[in-house]
Amino acid sequence: MKNLRKEFPVLSHNTYLNTASSGLLYDSLLNFRQEHDLDFLIGGSLFRDHQQGFLNNVRKTIASFFGSSNDNVVLTPNFSLGFNTILDGLDRNKKVLLLDEDYPSINFAVTSKGFNVCYATIDATIEQNIENAIQEHKPDIFAFSLVQYINGIAIDLDFLTLLKVKHPNILFIADATQFCGTRAFDFNASGIDILGCSGYKWLLGGYGNGFMLFNHQVLNQITPSSYIDAATKTNYDSSYTSLQARYECGHLDTFNFGSLQYSLNFLNKIGIATIEDHMNKLCEYAKSEFTKLNLLEENVVKRQKHSTIFNIEGDQELHSHLKKHHIITSLRGSGIRISLHFYNTKEDLEKLLDILHRYR
Structure with a gap:
């Protein structure tokens, strides 16, 4: 992993602990983008003559990386746009x-559109809280982040798979932006009906790209009948009228989605199992x-398993102190958010810990 750090110029003069805010641009991706x-x-x-074939190849790469099928991959500039299209x-x-205090792109999107809403609490027993809320409120839809953006609490994937078996009629919609790229994942075996992700964090794809994965037949189930009826009565090309077209309307940028594909291949070369093993030890x-x-x-302390995100006790003064020492973090919630990727090392953490010891 240490050899890979040379790809990331930011690391030569910063201790970068802020992937949850933004993943890094790296040399070989920059070369791809310039070319x-x-x-x-x-x-x-003429450059765009083969865009459809190129974008289909991007979908294949995404499907292969996350254990989905090509036909059920939709490209979107970011998770939020895709999620709002679903809700509409x-x-x-x-x-x-919903989960209380979950990412605003989920919770505000749902509440602002007037849905009937109920909540489960995010704490050490989050899985039990979800199960209790389902028993009590009997929701039609469960919309959630796989990893909480403030404190890093992660929902157990095995729990979700079993929960879906118990409640097959509930539509599970997951935001995986703070998850994808941190460990191996098989969407088709997950029990999740719809999974969305923006590509600019752990996937290192830069901004302006993301995707939605749909389980078999889910696109049909969530497409308004009025849209389907209108599509059958027109002679327009299917790129305007297909189920996917609701999400992929307008031009898609080969620069942005090509960057995502390049980074997925980059992560594949490292090996997602290698990344997962490194992250487990580091975290x-x-x-x-x-x-x-x-x-x-x-x-967080009570949880047996945790994600790559931590929120440590601290304020603006400590955040500024860390920045002064070239340690890049984020202020989130009531503390300072630390987030780790494969380009981070034990030495990065030891530098942080040394500063914290001396500060205190």
């Missing part, structure tokens, strides 16, 4: 289960050391 635009510069509209096609009388060390310093909330 892409050079081809566009030289070719003009759903009956407002549906009851939606176990981080949790252990943060716990010793009493920097983590009790709900």
Whole structure:
């Protein structure tokens, strides 16, 4: 992993612990992007002649990486646009289960559209809280982040798979932006009906790209009948009228989606199992050391498994102090968010811990 750090110029002068805010641009991706635009510069509209084949190849790469089928991959500039398009096609009388304090792109999107809403609490027993809320409120839809953006609490994937077996009629919609790229994942075996992700964090795809994965037949189930009826009565090309066209309306940027594909291939070369193993060891060390310093909330300490995101006790003054020492983090919630990727090392954490010891 240490050899790969040379790909990321930011790391030569910063201890970068902020992937949950933005993944990094790296040298070989920059080369791809420059060559892409050079081809566009030289070719003009001729450069776009093969865009459909190119974008289909992007979908295949996404499907292969996440265990989906090509036909059920939709390209979207970001998770939020895809999620709002889904909500716009759903009956407002549906009851939606949310997690309290989940990402605003989920919770505000649902509540602002007038859905009937109920909540489960995010704490050390989040899985039990979800199950209790389903028993009590009997929702039609469960919309949630796989990993909480403030404190990093992650819903157990095996729990979700079993939960779907128990409640096959509930539509599970997951935001995986803070998850995808941190460990191996098989969408088709997950029990999740719809999974969305923006590509600019752990996937290192840069901004302006994302995707939605749909389980078999789900696109048909959530497409308004009025849309389907209109599509059958027109002679327009299917690129305007297909079920996917609701999400992929207008032009798709080969620069942005090509960047996502390039980075998925980059991660594949490293090996997602290798990344997962590295992250597990690094995050176990981080949790252990943060716990010793009493920097983590009790709900996180009590969890057996955790994600790549931590929120440690701290304020604006500490955040500025860390930045002064070239340690890049984010202020989130009531503390300072630390987030780790494969380009981080134990030495990065030791530098942070040393600064924290001396600061305190």
